[in-house]
Amino acid sequence: MAREVANMNQRERLIATLNFDQTDRLPMMDFGYWEQTIEDWQKEGMPRQVENQKDVENYLSLDRCCFDTHLEVPQVNYQGAFFPLFEETIIDEDEKTVTKIDSYAVTLRESKKKNSVPKYIRFPVEKKEDFEKLKPRLDGKNPRRYPPDWSEQAKVINAREEPVGLFILGFFGHPRNLMGLENLSLAYYLQPDLVRSIAEHHVQFIFDAYERALNELEVDFVTIWEDMAYKNGPLISPSCFKEFMMPYYREVTAFLKSKGVKKILVDSDGDIKKLVPLFIEAGVDGLYPCEIQPGSDPVIIREQYPRIALLGGINKRALAAGKEAIDKELEKINILARKGGYVPMVDHRVPPDVSFENYRYYCERRREIIMNSRSWRK
Template sequence: MTNRERFLSALTFRPIDRIPLVEWNIRGSTMREWVKQGYPEGVPPAIFFDLDPYNVGVPIHLGMHPEFEERIMEDTGVYKIWRDKQGAVRKDFSKDMNPGFVTRTWLSFPVQSRDDFLKMKERYDSKDPERIPQNFKERAKILNLGVTTTHLSVPFLFWTARDWIGFENLCMMFYDDPSLVHEIFAFLTDFCIDVLRDRIRQVDIDVVELKEDMAYKHAPMISPHMFRTFMFPHYRRFIEFLKGNGVKLVYVDCDGYPGGLIPEFLEAGVDAISPVEIAAGNDVIQLREEYPRLGMLGGIDKRELAKDRKAIYQEVISKVPVMLEKGGYIPHVDHGIPHDVPLVNYLYYRELLTNLALGKSVREP
């Protein structure tokens, strides 16, 4: 099978010759520690760990354009107050001590009223020529001939509105100004469809990722009822548009514990979720029992990789064989690999997955 065929078949419950060997992107602070431990600096992880190509991005820009100009308002050497590219004013440490893992402090956001929203809409012009590269037709033809999954990432409803408004402010807006929330979500869906309308048939898009991140530990950030009221109609409309134009699979990128949102996702046409964070309360085997046709990517507890070989073996062997038998599953670490995971531990984890993929026996350490 090609990587493309294998990836899609794995998530759509069809037979595969072996599991896809993929991984979440390695964060900067983790790679920094691994280099100290002997990782060959400059060698891409996909080569060093012998990973399958995860996907190839479809060159369509669905985010803010133009972005705000970054501006530092104050810098004490310990922290800085600055405006980021999304227009939010933040207070962060002056130095990024752990690249890829950052705790942000927000002070204000660019959308606080309907007038602000109308101004923000100017940065989401679906006719903006810079959303599509000039050689798009040529690139689309090459992607269509490729053997790696094509992937379109969409910053969708909750994700984008939170960036504009702020999490707490958005939560209050659902109650204080529901008509504005409805208007924002309808606009974002229309915008995405308008950008894609004349291009989506030119390129074979295998997978669309709806970026949302709308769940905490043990619970989602929005109730199933509120999702049904504010988001479900737009999910269904957008997914029907995507699949009606050849998209083969849609998954939601949602950290944390989506819980009661999963039935809503499935009814709206979502096929899978990622990264199924275990620390948040997810259990891939239990989710498979509850939702037999839910595709899942991830689900390997990153905390276990920081322990010893026995813990890593138990984490992998207790999940992967069972899930592969049931189908609809691609294992990888459940989000960014922390920098306290030793390189030798990660190499052992990759050895286990590779041996399972190739049908080789694995022994408990």
């Protein structure tokens, strides 16, 4: 007979779930919401004072999500990328869009509503000399990366009942941010030394920039951001991964675990199934958001890889389709919960085509399934 588990706080519950341990229940959280989604929901009856992700979570009695660095989350207050950031410069503007050089020196055109992916025009690194010019802003030892009251902030963060996470750019995500997808794809073959130089520098940057945070915080998880796949599979081959990512991943995951980090997660959209065994070999403990439409079905991944934690995998399109589709989609929760290591979340930020009525129904049905099941109490 399963041993009963006392009530857990959000921090204890998440880590126990990711560790395939017994919990009082599964976490109930979601990846996030488009700004337009929240605006539309306000028009559909959600109170006007519910303005951001944290407000939605409180209003619907959800657990606090801690995984998306682009949203208002309880993340650590430090600069983990360019420092100082570049000053944004507006190049052109019309009624619907803005063309600018952003704080990461990328030239792009974006919607003023910020409800779609920007059109990227130019990236700061095209050759090794460009990267050398950026290095002063990628100095991990710069003490100004941490605020003067950092030690006091760390005490407050450690006392939270919410999970504590750090967020770092990965060894595809970082060079892709510097070079753009097309330029990086060519560089693997035409400028391999540049790619290696960026990766080697990034390893040392992580060691230097995160040392203090890791020493002063009780870190539950580290998210490595990649977004390195699409509907037809990974954006690089497994052989490229082994050559240009694996050695550096191993260094970083070993460093993080030596500092007491409990779980290392990778954030990648798209169909990542071909890369799962490589991530496991590299020291990664979990993957999200398990996007359904491209093919990263957590049920399939779990069958092949029984001990990697999975987060996400609830098809956002089912939420848009209505209650019957939602009920069918949520059938996977018990299937995955029985095997452990699963956090049921929408497989990306909730888009505007999901009505507030449908989302609230989804939250209620998910809660009902979770609270009525003992699948995770092994």
